Amino acid sequence: MGDGRPRSAVGPRERLGARVDAARGAVGRAVTRVPAPWPFVVVVFLGTKIVLSLVGVLALSAFDEVPWAPPPHEAMMRQQQREVSEHRWLSLWFAWDSFLYDHLVQQPLDEPWRGFAFPLLYPFLAKPLALLLGGRTALALLLVANVAFLLMLYYAYRLAERLLGDDAGARRFVRYLVLLPAAFLFQAALTESLFLCLALATFHYAEERRWLLAGVVGYFLGLSRSVGFVVVVPLALVLLRQHGYRWRPRDLARYVRVGWPLVLVPAGWLTFMAFCRWQGGDWFAYKHAQEKGWGISVQNPLGVLWHGLTGTGPRDALRVWLAVLVLAVLVAGARRLGLPYLVYGVLMVMVPLSMGPPVYKSLLRYLLAVFPVALVLAGWARRATADVWLSAALALLQGALFVVWLAYWTHFII
Template structure:
């Protein structure tokens, strides 16, 4: 007679042993994953988590918002439908195509088409679209994806340099992380992920300040050259960096010190040289050193003027949307000036330049003002110092996140013309 009780017990033990083996393999996999993660430097772990988190959240919000407008009579109106068609031509995936609006489409044109000397060939500094050309070659000629890749890699590096600079200026890791997080939570920081120059410009600006704080002035000059090529205000960053050099030498102005400034700080001349290179390119291809200026005037009616009346007219005019945009600039200036003593002259001057220079373009800047204000990174340093208390940090972070979410949805509804 066969003893089946022994077989039954064996059958029970076999699944149990199998489950134990699965659990053991899962624990081993977790251990290996944990070991790999532990080998990543702490700063990079934080930066990567912030980068991935921002991308996932905004992708979800963007796709949901765009889906909600499907079939809505005014989304977009008939006279604004071309941009939606251009986006769909770039990609059928909304999580990708939504990052192309306004200037992003013009950058794609500059990256894709040969320059023929037309006025709009010189309407933008060419670093961003020209970087996309070799990247697009690697990607099989897809200039749109090349632009998006460049802006997102710059966004990732921006976060690293922000954390590193924050540790230097704020003195501790927790404050540096707050500073970086607030840069990601600024009202229009979603534009760091778009195919625009915001992330590239701020990445280069943060990098120049980081290396300047380390007194690596040749590196500052090389990066500053590309900063000067990236946007029209890039060459102005030479001014606060020169102040940083003076501060490192305690603002001494005797003859021997002047020679020391020249010997140490000569790479700062490379920053305006970047913009002069673009001017020389305009002369070579378009026959006009000031082709950029003339293109801005012809395309958008931009003329340099006193920024103070521009601020006043924006606040007191009949257009409430202009007033709302200018109030963002006023609040940024107020925050920076309130924290000026701790920031120091170089960072205050940089912030003032990044606010007032766009406003000197006159009323046409109103529609793009919220984009340009992203460059004012010192505001994040002030907020990081103010929000040392955990409760204040939580409330400030939540407020900024809600504000950014609202503005992101407004930007996706590009036909409102509120953020261009």
């Protein structure tokens, strides 16, 4: 031994301590080899998953003690969850559209397609994965959503590092992104994490002037959700900003030469329309399916916003007031955001509202796409005191909404 004592003089406690120190050092060296920001991203991913899963199981156990929770006419959702898994920490992440996507994953392409109301990307990503998982399509959907959530956090950090200028700001942005009121849905078997992952990645590559890669990722963004194709507008503004918003003829030629991959963004949605034509003989089969199934029709979003505030009950008004608050934060932080991200944020509020009053029940879900709100909050919370209070308030609000979402029979968030 280095201290001159014989090996036999070293007690079990000292040997155990030496092993612990050696293991700790090995873990530390392994972590330092992992490139930033992955250690931070993984900690946020696992931390939110553990906390929300624990809260979810406790809330559902508490509901078990309430005779009317859920009411008899709403028992189907609980049965569908049990069919996914008997483990509540797993099955609680399936609700509403999760089961419709699960049906699409199981639907073979050699039979007439019946799911035109939903874009292709999410169920099509789960199809090959389900084969590797022994046909467990629901688990495949959940895995796709959570891998997208993890990548979403990575691209959020990278984009904020460039836009906010430092590591601390990027970390705050990631944290506020997972503290948004309905951010627990990033972990559910829904499209929220996939859409935002692709949106953040597209803007990240655009800011790096890697326009071909931005266009390719943007293609899948346009294929993931109907609102995806309008992201071409703020992306074009990023391109214009990078060249000083100049409009001379030679500058216009440069915009075309550099930014032509942006046409791939609307091409993603056109691909879905072509699929509708191939499978259903109708380019607008998705539109007709939404009109028939949910009464969705294109309307003036300002009229829908006003109707939600004045012409409906308090629950719809509360949802719409949250949309107004999001718009207010965007306007207040407009100078910090810049024109491209201000336009993106406004579009992500207004385009869903253009679907008409049926959007009210899902509005909190759709507002998750407005990531510039978290950018504004990250900029405002540079002081530690403001950061702590704002984080605590958002955590409490999200916790309350999470429990309300688990009480799915309220139809407050669907």
